[in-house]
Amino acid sequence: MGDERLRVLLADDQALVRSGFRLMLSVEDDLEVVGEAADGRLAVEQARALRPDVVLMDVQMPVMDGIEATRAIAADGLAKVLILTTFDNDDYLFDGLRAGASGFLLKNADPDQLVDAVRAVGHGHALLAPEVTRRVIAQMTAAPDPAAAGAAAPPARHTGLDVLTEREREVLTLVARGLSNAEIAAQLFVGEATVKTHVSSCFAKLHLRDRVQAVVLAYESGLIQPGE
Known part of the structure; x- marks a missing residue:
């Protein structure tokens, strides 16, 4: 069973947030937090060094933001990325998905949702709740790109x-x-x-x-x- 544990990297510029996520995930037998990063560039470096299954990625971080970090991690196939943010912002959603994120979750999600999200993304499933899918559809149908x-x-x-x-x-x-x-x-x-x-x-x-x-x-x- 030990070999089936999902390895998780936490990327957030707030130490208290990382501690909270670590606490929520570490009590799960099938999840293991293997590292933390306080900025996007360090998240990419840690992903390359630790090869986690999932990176929990904040959007707004110094040095390199979460979208750019996601793009770098996804481009090199280093890990699946689950973007977490306090902002229910369509720009973050679409930029994150275009960058290669496998999921998108608000930080006010409850602990069970967070754990389920990590598992879903870690096992190769895109975490796109129906309401988020509908927003993607609305964006696509409302904004045809003449270019x-x-x-x-x-x-x-x-x-x-x-x-x-x-x-x-x-x-x-x-x-x-x-x-x-x-x-x-x-x-x-x-x-x-x-x-x-x-x-x-x-x-x-x-x-x-x-x-x-x-x-x-x-x-x-x-x-x-x-x-x-």
Whole structure:
């Protein structure tokens, strides 16, 4: 069992915050806090040296902010990054996701949510709550980028939708609309385990990393339309 423990690095410029996170995570048998960093640059260095499974990353830090640190860590595949912030700010959300973060959580989340988030991200799942997914969708549909002339390239990448079964397309559509696995299961009258299987199959066939990419693909491919 020891080999299955998730190694966590804490990156926050406030020592009290890091201590609180350490206290919350250290009581869990499957989690181990392996290091701390008080700024973004040190977070990157620590990630490179310690190779944690998950970095809990604050956004506003000195020397290098959390978004830049996330970009560096994700680019080198050093760890999964779970961004934590006190600010419910869409700019942080989208910048963090574009930088390669696997999850986004507000610091006022309760301890159970934090622990579950670390586990989800550490085991390779993107932590994007349905309400956050819906904000991503709203941003995409409300702000078409006129400069995105390069949008001619993505369709070629997304012609692979025909490799999905009818049920998989249905599940992917619901994922892209922001439904959780439990909500999809209830809507389709199937078990949640069945939904998880379909989601995994979709991601594998379409080479998707997470639900964020699924939302983008669904809109770019025309699987769902703005306003649906």
